[in-house]
Amino acid sequence: MDDHPFYSKDLDEETLFVVTQTFKALSDPTRVRILNLLFEKEYSVNQIAENLHLRQSTVSHQLRFLKNLRLVKYRREGTTMYYSHDDEHVINVLQQMIQHALHH
Secondary structure (H helix, E strand, O other), X not given: OOOOOOOOOOOOHHHHHHHHHHHHHHOOHHHHHHHHHOOOOOEEHHHHXXXXXXXXXXXXXXXXXXXXXXXXXXXXXXXXXXXXXXXXXXXXXXXXXHHHHHOO
C-alpha cells in the first residue's frame, strides 16, 4: 500500500470530511437513484421526478444536497435547470457498488 500515490497513513481533516460526506450522500436511497439516473445524461428536475416517481420538492431538496457536495452540476436553459453528475470518481464508485449488489 505504501507505494500507492493516494495512500497516506493518516488523512487531514478536510479530506476526511469530504470522504465521509460523500459516503453520507451515497447512503440515501433517493440520492443514489438520482445519481444513477444522471449517470448517462442530464435531466431537469421535472424529468428526474417523473422518471423516479418522486415529488418535485423531494428531487429539488436532494439535488441541493448533492450540488453542495459538488456531486452534481447544472446548466440553465431559459427557466429550466438541467442537472448532470459532476464527479466521475463518485459515479465510478456508485456503479461499482451497483454491480457488486447485482452479483449477490
